[in-house]
Amino acid sequence: MKLETHAVTKRYGAHAALDGASFATGDEARVIALLGPSGGGKSTLLRVLGSLLVPDDGHVSIDARVLPHDEEGALNERRGNGFVFQGYNLFPHLTALQNITLPLREVHGMSETVATQRALELLHRLGLAGHEHKRPSQLSGGQQQRAAIARALAPKPRLLLLDEPTSALDPVMTGEVLDVIRELAEAGQSIILATHEISFARKVADWVVFLVGGKVQESSTAAEFFTRPQTELARQYLEGLSKYR
Amino acid sequence: MLPGVNHGVLPASHDIAVSSTRRALYALGLFAIASAAFYGVFSAVEYPWNWSGVWQYREQFFHGWLSTMGLSLVAMVVSVAFGFLLMLGRRAPWLPVRMGCGSVVEVVRGSPLLVQLLIGHYIIAQALNIDQPLFTGIILLGCFEGAYLAEIFRGAVESISTSQLEAARAVGFSKAQTYRFVIIPQALRRALPGTTGQLVSLIKDSSLLSVIGIEELVQKVKIMNAANFAPLEGYLPLALAYLVVTIPLSHLARRLEGRFAYET
Numbered sequence: 088m089k090l091e092t093h094a095v096t097k098r099y100g101a102h103a104a105l106d107g108a109s110f111a112t113g114d115e116a117r118v119i120a121l122l123g124p125s126g127g128g129k130s131t132l133l134r135v136l137g138s139l140l141v142p143d144d145g146h147v148s149i150d151a152r153v154l155p156h157d158e159e160g161a162l163n164e165r166r167g168n169g170f171v172f173q174g175y176n177l178f179p180h181l182t183a184l185q186n187i188t189l190p191l192r193e194v195h196g197m198s199e200t201v202a203t204q205r206a207l208e209l210l211h212r213l214g215l216a217g218h219e220h221k222r223p224s225q226l227s228g229g230q231q232q233r234a235a236i237a238r239a240l241a242p243k244p245r246l247l248l249l250d251e252p253t254s255a256l257d258p259v260m261t262g263e264v265l266d267v268i269r270e271l272a273e274a275g276q277s278i279i280l281a282t283h284e285i286s287f288a289r290k291v292a293d294w295v296v297f298l299v300g301g302k303v304q305e306s307s308t309a310a311e312f313f314t315r316p317q318t319e320l321a322r323q324y325l326e327g328l329s330k331y332r
Numbered sequence: 333m334l335p336g337v338n339h340g341v342l343p344a345s346h347d348i349a350v351s352s353t354r355r356a357l358y359a360l361g362l363f364a365i366a367s368a369a370f371y372g373v374f375s376a377v378e379y380p381w382n383w384s385g386v387w388q389y390r391e392q393f394f395h396g397w398l399s400t401m402g403l404s405l406v407a408m409v410v411s412v413a414f415g416f417l418l419m420l421g422r423r424a425p426w427l428p429v430r431m432g433c434g435s436v437v438e439v440v441r442g443s444p445l446l447v448q449l450l451i452g453h454y455i456i457a458q459a460l461n462i463d464q465p466l467f468t469g470i471i472l473l474g475c476f477e478g479a480y481l482a483e484i485f486r487g488a489v490e491s492i493s494t495s496q497l498e499a500a501r502a503v504g505f506s507k508a509q510t511y512r513f514v515i516i517p518q519a520l521r522r523a524l525p526g527t528t529g530q531l532v533s534l535i536k537d538s539s540l541l542s543v544i545g546i547e548e549l550v551q552k553v554k555i556m557n558a559a560n561f562a563p564l565e566g567y568l569p570l571a572l573a574y575l576v577v578t579i580p581l582s583h584l585a586r587r588l589e590g591r592f593a594y595e596t
Contacts, residue, residue, distance in 0.1 A: 139501060239502075
């Protein structure tokens with residue numbers, strides 16, 4: 088897929104989280120990593136790319152199709168995407184299974200039986216057999232995040248968007264979740280991932296977008312970004328992050 | 333009874349550790365102290381009690397109780413519906429609607445029910461040609477308590493975190509679906525303690541409907557007391573007649589809270 092943004096701006100009050108961000112990936116980008124320091128605009132850009140937020144200015148296109156800015160169009164767009172958040176954001180009053188089946192039934196029009204079948208298949212695949220009927224508070228962070236990934240994958244999204252999916256997890260749980268994401272990437276799922284795990288990004292991403300201060304500093308193939316970063320900011324960022332790894 | 337304050341905590345969890353015999357003993361002791369205090373106060377004033385008149389009026393009393401409970405039940409439904417609409421209005425995207433609903437809440441909560449009943453019955457209902465005091469009374473009482481419920485509901489709804497709303501948008505829920513599947517189920521539990529308190533108040537406040545001529549329990553007791561030249565006797569059974577409903581209602585609410593309990 089070819090992902091493009093043109094001068095995308097998103098303001099919160101006086102603060103511009105995205106300040107004229109422009110980039111274009113290659114035609115065949117499939118796993119895109121959004122990298123950069125905290126507060127650089129990764130999360131905001133991820134939400135704009137997934138139509139969870141509509142930019143104040145500029146526009147986004149995926150394979151030359153411009154994303155709509157009206158509420159109805161953005162809702163339709165979101166329904167074709169899957170989101171995973173840093174804080175899992177499962178619905179606390181529902182079991183792991185219900186968290187997955189409810190949107191399948193109400194948004195995607197599946198019958199109860201088909202939805203349950205699809206949810207169980209995913210929960211088992213992500214190593215959550217035996218936990219189907221637990222509420223989020225009864226699951227560990229890693230299990231909650233895997234359930235959240237299952238919820239995002241259930242409707243077979245064109246695009247899976249993950250916003251720092253391991254930032255709230257300890258190293259063991261981080262490993263569990265990254266394994267799942269890598270398997271998905273290897274199975275051909277289109278992914279956009281905002282992350283601080285650069286060694287993971289280096290392994291799975293084929294394109295990198297590097298953001299600082301709401302602007303895109305670099306957009307290049309992963310191989311090029313990690314071996315020959317073009318900007319001084321990117322060099323410093325990579326050095327800082329790889330110091331203790 | 334602040335809405336949204338005790339969420340995330342299992343109600344009265346510290347009670348579980350205390351054995352039931354101990355609880356019973358404490359209850360007995362407290363009851364004995366209360367009875368002694370009550371008896372002491374009543375015997376000190378040397379009031380000439382006359383219970384025979386009250387007993388003669390037991391059927392009237394029972395009918396009054398039934399009409400109080402009946403009209404309270406209908407007013408509860410009105411108040412929950414009105415409170416829900418006001419809450420939605422205060423969250424509406426259009427400013428005039430928000431301002432209008434906000435003003436209604438402030439005016440209704442800020443003025444005495446007595447005044448609302450008198451103006452509502454003698455002026456508004458007359459102007460609209462409605463000559464049904466029971467109907468007017470139920471609507472007015474429902475609106476009065478509904479204004480309080482609107483604030484309880486609003487507090488509960490606004491306590492749902494933005495990350496939950498974002499998750500609802502992310503799975504593709506529309507606005508209506510977000511309310512139905514994400515906000516209301518979670519807000520319900522947080523609103524429950526405040527709502528029960530308000531419904532208990534509603535039952536008690538229904539006693540004011542006697543001022544517009546509705547023959548509910550208090551009105552019956554006033555008639556009974558006047559007929560027997562016994563100014564006070566009717567009021568003790570009156571208090572009991574309210575408690576017999578309000579205490580189980582509170583108890584039921586606590587059990588419901590326990591059933592909805594989950595950690596967030």
